[in-house]
Amino acid sequence: xxxxxxxxxxxxxxxxxxxxxxxxxxxxxxxxxxxxxxxxxxxxxxxxxxxxxxxxxxxxxxxxxxxxxxxxxxxxxxxxxxxxxxxxxxxxxxxxxxxxxxxxxxxxxxxxxxxxxxxxxxxxxxxxxxxxxxxxxxxxxxxxxxxxxxxxxxxxxxxxxxxxxxxxxxxxxxxxxxxxxxxxxxxxxxxxxxxxxxxxxxxxxxxxxxxxxxxxxxxxxxxxxxxxxxxxxxxxxxxxxxxxxxxxxxxxxxxxxxxxxxxxxxxxxxxxxxxxxxxxxxxxxxxxxxxxxxxxxxxxxxxxxxxxxxxxxxxxxxxxxxxxxxxxxxxxxxxxxxxxxxxxxxxxxxxxxxxxxxxxxxxxxxxxxxxxxxxxxxxxxxxxxxxxxxxxxxxxxxxxxxxxxxxxxxxxxxxxxxxxx
Ligand code: PMP
Numbered sequence: 229x230x231x232x233x234x235x236x237x238x239x240x241x242x243x244x245x246x247x248x249x250x251x252x253x254x255x256x257x258x259x260x261x262x263x264x265x266x267x268x269x270x271x272x273x274x275x276x277x278x279x280x281x282x283x284x285x286x287x288x289x290x291x292x293x294x295x296x297x298x299x300x301x302x303x304x305x306x307x308x309x310x311x312x313x314x315x316x317x318x319x320x321x322x323x324x325x326x327x328x329x330x331x332x333x334x335x336x337x338x339x340x341x342x343x344x345x346x347x348x349x350x351x352x353x354x355x356x357x358x359x360x361x362x363x364x365x366x367x368x369x370x371x372x373x374x375x376x377x378x379x380x381x382x383x384x385x386x387x388x389x390x391x392x393x394x395x396x397x398x399x400x401x402x403x404x405x406x407x408x409x410x411x412x413x414x415x416x417x418x419x420x421x422x423x424x425x426x427x428x429x430x431x432x433x434x435x436x437x438x439x440x441x442x443x444x445x446x447x448x449x450x451x452x453x454x455x456x457x458x459x460x461x462x463x464x465x466x467x468x469x470x471x472x473x474x475x476x477x478x479x480x481x482x483x484x485x486x487x488x489x490x491x492x493x494x495x496x497x498x499x500x501x502x503x504x505x506x507x508x509x510x511x512x513x514x515x516x517x518x519x520x521x522x523x524x525x526x527x528x529x530x531x532x533x534x535x536x537x538x539x540x541x542x543x544x545x546x547x548x549x550x551x552x553x554x555x556x557x558x559x560x561x562x563x564x565x566x567x568x569x570x571x572x573x574x575x576x577x578x579x580x581x582x583x584x585x586x587x588x589x590x591x592x593x594x595x596x597x598x599x600x601x602x603x604x605x606x607x608x609x610x611x612x613x614x615x616x617x618x619x620x621x622x623x624x625x626x627x628x629x630x631x632x633x634x635x636x637x638x639x640x641x642x643x644x645x646x647x648x649x
Pocket of ligand 1: 273274335336337338366368414416417418443445446466607
């Protein structure tokens with residue numbers, strides 16, 4: 229084990245692209261003690277905390293508006309509809325989409341991917357079709373396609389990752405061919421932090437006349453995303469990982485595709501005309517939004533995205549890169565620590581294991597020190613298999629984390645090693 233001396237100097241005051249003290253003051257949940265220690269929250273890939281702006285917007289909406297959308301002629305319903313649709317337009321702008329009707333509200337990334345699997349793949353694909361995905365996908369970008377395979381006979385092709393945890397782009401190119409109907413991959417891996425070249429993956433898909441779906445759950449909070457620049461057909465993300473509420477997220481879909489697709493769920497809101505003989509469907513985006521949506525969630529998400537935009541996604545990325553490098557450097561200096569995921573382009577996730585110590589035990593010791601990390605397979609069991617482990621410890625960073633907190637992480641890791649070795 230290396231000495232406990234600091235290996236990374238915090239940046240001199242004023243040199244950070246973000247005023248992190250000011251940002252932290254916006255997040256009330258950060259200001260607490262856990263087991264008598266100042267909370268160091270490094271579980272942002274699972275869910276991020278919410279700034280006052282989001283908490284207040286949600287409370288205010290519930291307190292003073294709280295009406296159903298699209299159906300009322302009264303003032304509160306109109307106000308709710310305006311706020312709900314404004315949030316959709318904020319999401320459109322945040323993703324660089326052209327048209328708010330290309331933004332479909334969902335419960336999150338999982339439901340967005342299931343929507344595409346159900347409303348497009350299950351109906352369009354057959355035994356001659358292939359879906360290409362990668363070894364680093366979250367289970368929510370694997371299991372829906374396995375169900376499509378069961379129901380349609382379509383085949384899955386899995387593109388391997390290399391020992392650094394980077395997708396082998398040559399293998400991706402080889403895997404895509406005339407039978408490929410869809411290429412689907414994460415923009416950023418939640419288990420390893422790898423940033424995938426989704427531009428290139430989309431181009432490879434389109435060259436083969438296949439569609440491209442990007443799981444943006446771990447990208448949207450950390451970097452600029454422009455779906456038109458990427459060129460993808462679908463892009464999915466979750467509100468709660470980008471400082472918004474749980475239970476809300478969105479699917480971006482290219483307009484022509486969404487128009488051709490069948491509805492996802494059926495019920496109120498998604499119809500144009502209903503008789504017992506026949507039902508016709510509403511236009512976009514209502515066609516995919518059956519039932520009363522998560523109105524408060526959408527309003528809160530709109531404020532969360534504005535919060536991120538106001539601070540600047542390039543500045544957030546630059547700050548988080550600095551925190552990630554500091555954490556990486558500190559943990560790499562500890563002999564018993566092995567870092568998994570060493571791709572050149574990474575964002576905000578640091579996965580590691582400690583020789584002979586179960587990640588859950590590490591997580592428990594860190595928790596006693598006030599440091600919240602995640603220990604487990606991170607819903608990426610194929611990644612665990614690739615690295616020959618059952619689980620990892622994962623520290624994941626947000627715009628409010630500091631270089632100093634990476635020192636607390638390293639100190640707590642050393643404490644765990646001392647206890648278990
Ligand atoms: N994809 C990735 C890469 C994720 O990190 C997650 C959440 N861990 C999901 C999909 C699923 O997101 P949600 O649970 O919010 O639907």
